Amino acid sequence: MQNTVTAGIDVGSGAVKVVVMEFTDGTPKVLSQISSRIRKRDIADVVNEVMAQATAASGVAAIDYVATTGEGEDIPFATGHFYGMTTHARGALFLEPTATAVLDAGALHARAVAMDPRGKVLNYKMTSQCASGSGQFLENIARYLGVSQAEIGPLSLQADRPEKCSGICAVLAETDVINMVSRGVSTSNILRGIHESMSGRFARLLRSLEHGPVIFMSGGLAGDVGLVKALEDEFAALKAPTGPPPRIAPHPDSIFAGALGAAIWGEFRHRKLGAAAPAWKAA
Amino acid sequence: MSRTAIRSEVVEWASGIYEDLEFTAVRQWLEGHPGRKACGYLPVYAPREVIHAAGMLPVGIHGSGNIEIIRGDAFYQSYICHLPRSIVEFAQSGRLDMLSAVLFPSTCDVIRNLSGMWQILFPDMYVRYLDLPQVADPALGAEFWRRELEVVRRELGRVAGVEVTDARLRESIALYNEVRAIIRQLYALRSEKPWQVPTEELYLLMRAGELVGPEAFLEKAREYLTAAQSDDQRVRDRTRVIITGSFCEQPPLGLIKTIERAGCYIVDDDFLAGNRFLTGDVALEGDPTTALAEALVRGAVKTSVLYEPDPAGKRNLMKNRVAAARADGVIFAAASFCDPALLDRPMLRDGAEKAGIPCIAFKFAENSGQFQQFREQAGTFSDSIKLWGDA
Numbered sequence: 308m309q310n311t312v313t314a315g316i317d318v319g320s321g322a323v324k325v326v327v328m329e330f331t332d333g334t335p336k337v338l339s340q341i342s343s344r345i346r347k348r349d350i351a352d353v354v355n356e357v358m359a360q361a362t363a364a365s366g367v368a369a370i371d372y373v374a375t376t377g378e379g380e381d382i383p384f385a386t387g388h389f390y391g392m393t394t395h396a397r398g399a400l401f402l403e404p405t406a407t408a409v410l411d412a413g414a415l416h417a418r419a420v421a422m423d424p425r426g427k428v429l430n431y432k433m434t435s436q437c438a439s440g441s442g443q444f445l446e447n448i449a450r451y452l453g454v455s456q457a458e459i460g461p462l463s464l465q466a467d468r469p470e471k472c473s474g475i476c477a478v479l480a481e482t483d484v485i486n487m488v489s490r491g492v493s494t495s496n497i498l499r500g501i502h503e504s505m506s507g508r509f510a511r512l513l514r515s516l517e518h519g520p521v522i523f524m525s526g527g528l529a530g531d532v533g534l535v536k537a538l539e540d541e542f543a544a545l546k547a548p549t550g551p552p553p554r555i556a557p558h559p560d561s562i563f564a565g566a567l568g569a570a571i572w573g574e575f576r577h578r579k580l581g582a583a584a585p586a587w588k589a590a
Numbered sequence: 591m592s593r594t595a596i597r598s599e600v601v602e603w604a605s606g607i608y609e610d611l612e613f614t615a616v617r618q619w620l621e622g623h624p625g626r627k628a629c630g631y632l633p634v635y636a637p638r639e640v641i642h643a644a645g646m647l648p649v650g651i652h653g654s655g656n657i658e659i660i661r662g663d664a665f666y667q668s669y670i671c672h673l674p675r676s677i678v679e680f681a682q683s684g685r686l687d688m689l690s691a692v693l694f695p696s697t698c699d700v701i702r703n704l705s706g707m708w709q710i711l712f713p714d715m716y717v718r719y720l721d722l723p724q725v726a727d728p729a730l731g732a733e734f735w736r737r738e739l740e741v742v743r744r745e746l747g748r749v750a751g752v753e754v755t756d757a758r759l760r761e762s763i764a765l766y767n768e769v770r771a772i773i774r775q776l777y778a779l780r781s782e783k784p785w786q787v788p789t790e791e792l793y794l795l796m797r798a799g800e801l802v803g804p805e806a807f808l809e810k811a812r813e814y815l816t817a818a819q820s821d822d823q824r825v826r827d828r829t830r831v832i833i834t835g836s837f838c839e840q841p842p843l844g845l846i847k848t849i850e851r852a853g854c855y856i857v858d859d860d861f862l863a864g865n866r867f868l869t870g871d872v873a874l875e876g877d878p879t880t881a882l883a884e885a886l887v888r889g890a891v892k893t894s895v896l897y898e899p900d901p902a903g904k905r906n907l908m909k910n911r912v913a914a915a916r917a918d919g920v921i922f923a924a925a926s927f928c929d930p931a932l933l934d935r936p937m938l939r940d941g942a943e944k945a946g947i948p949c950i951a952f953k954f955a956e957n958s959g960q961f962q963q964f965r966e967q968a969g970t971f972s973d974s975i976k977l978w979g980d981a
Contacts, residue, residue, distance in 0.1 A: 387853070427977075
């Protein structure tokens, strides 16, 4: 029986996610997965802290391959680094085997990735530099409205008359929100308006490539039920000429998709390269 | 001092010279050598041995992306590369006023025209356009280049107030043979163990070598080589790539760092190609000018700035380089509007792809400041080779 242990470290702009996986004759099993918000701390410190927690929780004494993704290129104990879209595509297939595309919506940007059933990236598109389609923007708005992150989605679902806001510029959108508050628009309708604006952008991204029938949502925004609903409604309203709208597939572990993909590709590389000294050992 | 500390010290020294837009190293050399002069040269190849034999400091003028261009843009149209703009800016702002001579090799029309501008702008400076031999007949080419070198030798001697004797030229050739040898060693070590010699460090060292003279460069290069051979670094799972097309205008350091950080080991490149233009030692016997001419005509590196007589030569070039460096792929990285690099690229790429070698291509300018697109391209290229290729 061949056992390989790998770790995937996804350094995002808002959080660090670490996954430790064990592969027995190639069959993967997640041993631990831990994330932590960066919150103005030194990224290296956060990585070390989350890695220590994840390895302790997994109970492993050594890791064969430590794979990084996202902004994790400089992690000193890494074996290899994979680009974000490569890992999110593979992580999506692990969590949702029928996925044909990924919408990775994170703190600072969003990207749409189309892949084949092996996880090979076929095409991708990213949002431009404006922050209006990002989790950070949504978080800022929630703070202005005095709403916690966990409340954003459920509140958005309660909206009855959503207010449109700028989908192009975060500065204009913030001005729109201030105007809405002063006009007495309800928090639910404001949040749903923002979700509609964001989902419009995301749908355009996805439609610019052949996304297929199942779109997996990864990144920090995947857990926002209001955004998922707005995206489903956006596609339903488009009345695509060919077939039904795609299924939007969030997952409770969506936030770990990049780290999972990195760990899985790490096992692949470890197998391809042959046995080598462990990349990490317990102190 | 530990090996890591020695290595860091050399890199810091080189980085200081690279970032200094006032050419302080050249000015300090002139202050330390009263009565001696400095001679600049542009990319790609100039015979540094002749400059050195005249008692002058050879100074590589490679432009910079870190200088604000105010006057340089007035000299060139928008469809011309960035290199001459920053060089004109350096000159017009007085930063190159310590030079007594400048050599302009026949790299492209832009550099040829720049030599004409220089003559008009700086009538008191010795300016020479070097017509490198572009002929298929080696005997004819060597004789042509020997005559050209004789003129440069005589005229630089006149500028420096020194007779460039055969003995002096032979000594300089011997010194530059040592320089070429250590550069070959450094490149070989990087190709064998790229984790021991990050290209960012190697590039900085090579760049400093363009400004400090061969003696000082040799000292630092030997220190670095010794330290790098034994200062064990962590081996990463990265793709081995060759960078080609950056022989004249240089990429910003951030681009080199970005490519390596994105998951690639650069195992061969043509950055600052002039310092290893001659692939072997120059003979120390016989007439030294003839020896230098023969070395260029018979032993120059294959490059876009020299005529390639073999019709299949360019198509096979990348295949041969990839095999020699055991590379997994090729990144064609040329400066925007670089005629020699961009005109050759289709042939080089076609040859590489027909040989089954994965390739990507992009353009940069020496002042490129945003590296995200390069990061994406290099990162996905590396992933595609590691996960779906043969690496």
